[in-house]
Amino acid sequence: MEQTKKTWIDYYKKFGIYIFLAVVFVFFAIFAPNFLSSNNVINILRQVSMFGIVVVGVSAVMIGGGMDLSVGGQMAVVGMILGYLMVNLNLGIVPAILIGILTGCIFGSLNGILAIKLHMAPIIVTLSMMLVLQGVAYLITGGYPITGMPEGFTRIGQGYIGIIPVPVIIFLLFVVFGWIVMNKTYLGRHIYALGGNKEAARLAGINVDKLTIFIYAFTGFAASIAAVIMVGRTNASQPGAGSSYPFDCMTAACLGGISISGGEGKISGVVVGVIILGILDNGLVLMGVNSNFQSVVKGLILLIAVAIDCYQGGKKKRIK
Amino acid sequence: MANTILSVREITKDYPGVRAIDHLSFDVEEGEIHALIGENGAGKSTLIKTLSGAITPTSGTIIVNGKEFSEMTPKLAKEQGIGVIYQEFTLVPGISAAENVFLGEKTSKGIFVNIKERERRAKELFDGMHVEIDVSKPVRDLSPACQQIVEIAKAVSKDVKILIMDEPTAPLTVSEVDTLFRVVRDLKKKGVTIIYISHRLEELFEIADRVTVMRDGAYVGTEKIEDIDRKKLIAMMAGRELKESYPSRKAQIGEEVLRVEDLCGNGDRDISFALHRGEILGFAGLVGAGRTELMRVIYGADPMESGKIYIHGKEVHIKCCGDAIHAGIGYIPEDRKAHGVFLPMTIKWNTVINNLKAFSNGLFVDTKKENKAAEEYQEKFRIKTPSLEQRVRNLSGGNQQKVVLAKTLAANSEIVIFDEPTRGIDVGAKQEIYKLMNELAESGKSILMVSSDMPELLGMSDRVIVIYEGEKIGEVAKEEFDQNYILDLASGGKENGTNEKNMD
Numbered sequence: 001m002e003q004t005k006k007t008w009i010d011y012y013k014k015f016g017i018y019i020f021l022a023v024v025f026v027f028f029a030i031f032a033p034n035f036l037s038s039n040n041v042i043n044i045l046r047q048v049s050m051f052g053i054v055v056v057g058v059s060a061v062m063i064g065g066g067m068d069l070s071v072g073g074q075m076a077v078v079g080m081i082l083g084y085l086m087v088n089l090n091l092g093i094v095p096a097i098l099i100g101i102l103t104g105c106i107f108g109s110l111n112g113i114l115a116i117k118l119h120m121a122p123i124i125v126t127l128s129m130m131l132v133l134q135g136v137a138y139l140i141t142g143g144y145p146i147t148g149m150p151e152g153f154t155r156i157g158q159g160y161i162g163i164i165p166v167p168v169i170i171f172l173l174f175v176v177f178g179w180i181v182m183n184k185t186y187l188g189r190h191i192y193a194l195g196g197n198k199e200a201a202r203l204a205g206i207n208v209d210k211l212t213i214f215i216y217a218f219t220g221f222a223a224s225i226a227a228v229i230m231v232g233r234t235n236a237s238q239p240g241a242g243s244s245y246p247f248d249c250m251t252a253a254c255l256g257g258i259s260i261s262g263g264e265g266k267i268s269g270v271v272v273g274v275i276i277l278g279i280l281d282n283g284l285v286l287m288g289v290n291s292n293f294q295s296v297v298k299g300l301i302l303l304i305a306v307a308i309d310c311y312q313g314g315k316k317k318r319i320k
Numbered sequence: 321m322a323n324t325i326l327s328v329r330e331i332t333k334d335y336p337g338v339r340a341i342d343h344l345s346f347d348v349e350e351g352e353i354h355a356l357i358g359e360n361g362a363g364k365s366t367l368i369k370t371l372s373g374a375i376t377p378t379s380g381t382i383i384v385n386g387k388e389f390s391e392m393t394p395k396l397a398k399e400q401g402i403g404v405i406y407q408e409f410t411l412v413p414g415i416s417a418a419e420n421v422f423l424g425e426k427t428s429k430g431i432f433v434n435i436k437e438r439e440r441r442a443k444e445l446f447d448g449m450h451v452e453i454d455v456s457k458p459v460r461d462l463s464p465a466c467q468q469i470v471e472i473a474k475a476v477s478k479d480v481k482i483l484i485m486d487e488p489t490a491p492l493t494v495s496e497v498d499t500l501f502r503v504v505r506d507l508k509k510k511g512v513t514i515i516y517i518s519h520r521l522e523e524l525f526e527i528a529d530r531v532t533v534m535r536d537g538a539y540v541g542t543e544k545i546e547d548i549d550r551k552k553l554i555a556m557m558a559g560r561e562l563k564e565s566y567p568s569r570k571a572q573i574g575e576e577v578l579r580v581e582d583l584c585g586n587g588d589r590d591i592s593f594a595l596h597r598g599e600i601l602g603f604a605g606l607v608g609a610g611r612t613e614l615m616r617v618i619y620g621a622d623p624m625e626s627g628k629i630y631i632h633g634k635e636v637h638i639k640c641c642g643d644a645i646h647a648g649i650g651y652i653p654e655d656r657k658a659h660g661v662f663l664p665m666t667i668k669w670n671t672v673i674n675n676l677k678a679f680s681n682g683l684f685v686d687t688k689k690e691n692k693a694a695e696e697y698q699e700k701f702r703i704k705t706p707s708l709e710q711r712v713r714n715l716s717g718g719n720q721q722k723v724v725l726a727k728t729l730a731a732n733s734e735i736v737i738f739d740e741p742t743r744g745i746d747v748g749a750k751q752e753i754y755k756l757m758n759e760l761a762e763s764g765k766s767i768l769m770v771s772s773d774m775p776e777l778l779g780m781s782d783r784v785i786v787i788y789e790g791e792k793i794g795e796v797a798k799e800e801f802d803q804n805y806i807l808d809l810a811s812g813g814k815e816n817g818t819n820e821k822n823m824d
Contacts, residue, residue: 184683184684184685185680185683185684185685186676186677186679186680186683186684186685187683189669189673189676189685190676192665193662193665193673196662196663196664196665197658197659197662197663199658199659200658200659200660200661200662202621202640202641203619203621203641203651203653203659203660204641204673204674204727205640205641205642205644205645205646205674205675205731206641206642207640207642263662263664264664
């Protein structure tokens with residue numbers, strides 16, 4: 001029996017991200033004032049919760065071999081719809097949320113359907129979708145934000161249960177949900193199969209078209225839940241919201257070990273990736289580093305994460 | 321006797337576990353059209369690659385124009401005037417014929433390309449070949465024959481002395497073949513030596529001067545074309561002793577399980593056959609004859625245009641692979657690594673993927689059922705592995721094939737399609753796979769087997785169907801098994817193996 005020799009890459013795949021998390025954490029604990037205060041830790045979690053939900057969705061698409069750049073646009077439009085329904089039309093909170101989530105799922109399915117029926121590359125489909133939705137978000141009110149959400153609704157974004165903010169709880173629930181879908185259900189396995197080898201998946205009897213639409217719908221679902229939190233937290237629907245999401249999400253997912261070519265990666269890794277980015281954002285602000293430099297740091301991290309992924313991919317091919 | 325321009329001396333090429341070429345020697349004379357033939361896998365392509373410098377022979381020498389080389393490199397081959405036209409064209413589809421002919425060459429001074437000059441020179445070349453080709457048209461808009469001629473012009477423009485053509489007529493229609501032959505004869509008149517590889521034996525009698533036959537990587541013989549007929553050629557290609565032994569089986573052939581009626585699609589036309597319980601039905605044919613295509617249609621991987629499929633006498637409508645699996649059909653694809661298994665995943669994971677819903681409670685995968693199935697098939701198929709958590713990538717070819725088999729049977733297949741079941745598998749593991757196939761047949765499963773390995777086909781099948789250019793050209797029962805006869809049918813001979821032309 002051949003046994004492949006374990007290299008540092010294998011160890012990196014397994015533990016690298018945790019080591020990285022520890023390094024970042026210790027670094028800011030030492031150099032950033034107030035970083036370790038319980039307030040700040042909860043603050044970090046609250047900051048990443050909305051983002052993390054979207055990353056879980058984007059990760060599912062990426063594991064399935066696709067990509068979704070339209071999540072930010074989806075959030076913006078769903079956010080505007082929520083505000084419009086509740087403030088302008090005085091619709092109840094529950095129906096408004098349901099319609100918002102349904103809209104997100106529809107946007108997602110549309111991505112999937114376009115990618116399949118027109119045989120288009122997901123990156124182009126979702127890039128176009130991103131541009132369209134960003135425009136639509138401004139068109140709904142002519143560019144003005146909608147403010148003054150009903151009281152109960154803002155609790156979703158601002159409330160606490162005990163000392164834990166509601167968004168964090170929703171985030172954790174969503175992570176558990178995503179983890180169960182990806183690891184425990186046959187759908188999750190089919191998604192890994194699809195991303196790992198589309199033709200083999202088709203030959204294994206998997207309805208790859210239906211599955212692809214499902215995954216994009218799932219991502220839309222995640223984006224719409226994030227939109228609910230976003231509107232609740234800021235008490236406003238902003239048409240420009242979520243514009244930095246597409247690439248931040250990819251950064252977190254790649255950092256968390258999701259392979260850009262699909263079929264690999266774990267939800268647990270993704271959560272760590274999300275937290276690392278959260279810590280970086282938070283810690284750099286506390287240290288008073290300006291936002292342009294933060295962007296440089298994020299870019300470099302994405303580069304390194306993807307470079308290691310590709311390096312390993314190249315090596316595997318050579319072995320074959 | 322003309323000069324010998326190229327001789328191959330004792331060339332051997334070993335790949336891990338197989339010898340693709342075995343001490344092969346032959347000579348090519350200057351200015352002749354020398355045909356090179358042999359069955360699928362006889363080593364023709366490997367030989368061409370050694371001549372073009374694409375691969376390095378393990379041992380032996382190549383003598384070109386009196387100069388001896390122990391290996392070729394693409395650069396050396398070019399310097400010696402060796403040009404190759406591969407089956408897959410190497411043209412850039414979006415640019416003009418003229419640009420393609422002079423691709424990568426500097427035809428004018430400075431950094432600008434003089435397109436008019438290139439077009440004029442390309443036109444000269446084509447005029448010299450007596451063909452009309454619009455040199456300014458993108459090659460994707462040209463017919464396959466014209467593209468082929470552009471390929472030839474590209475080689476000729478580089479001053480080739482020896483032109484190797486690998487199955488040049490495969491994509492062409494009958495009238496296009498005539499044009500191509502005219503061009504080839506023209507080249508011969510100009511003193512170019514041509515090594516011509518073809519599966520279509522009839523063509524050789526039209527175009528070739530001499531023919532060399534290869535079998536299992538070894539040289540069989542060289543004959544002048546006027547001294548030989550189709551029958552003799554077939555005998556030379558096939559005439560091996562069936563020395564490998566195949567395990568015997570005691571399967572009871574029972575009632576009809578699968579019937580295919582007038583199936584059309586994926587390049588195949590009007591194919592009908594029946595498969596019985598416990599039977600192994602072999603499919604013979606040349607590479608590209610449409611056997612794999614047929615299997616993919618039956619399995620729902622490619623669409624069926626018309627025809628009917630019955631399972632146990634009941635018509636089934638297979639629109640996707642899921643339908644086929646549901647109907648009890650399993651498919652073991654030709655390209656195991658690309659289509660058969662998920663390499664980065666574990667044995668366990670692979671075993672249940674084809675029928676995951678059956679191993680789930682509602683949405684959730686039942687890991688107990690999964691483990692049980694994986695253990696059962698590991699034992700049944702003797703998959704050698706330290707653990708079922710082993711990734712399939714780390715298994716040997718034979719064991720990977722067993723995982724594919726496990727994956728197919730764990731989905732309750734009654735009918736198993738084996739497409740080249742032992743390709744790339746070493747000898748010991750082959751026997752294992754044959755034994756497993758026998759065990760399947762004995763347990764009442766039915767097997768469709770596509771194989772380009774003639775001894776395997778004859779050794780394992782109960783019956784053989786021969787496919788030629790998308791059509792069923794014959795059906796041979798076990799009692800009538802005969803290599804020559806089957807090979808004759810597979811290469812386009814009519815029912816009783818004459819050498820009449822069968823081009824249309």
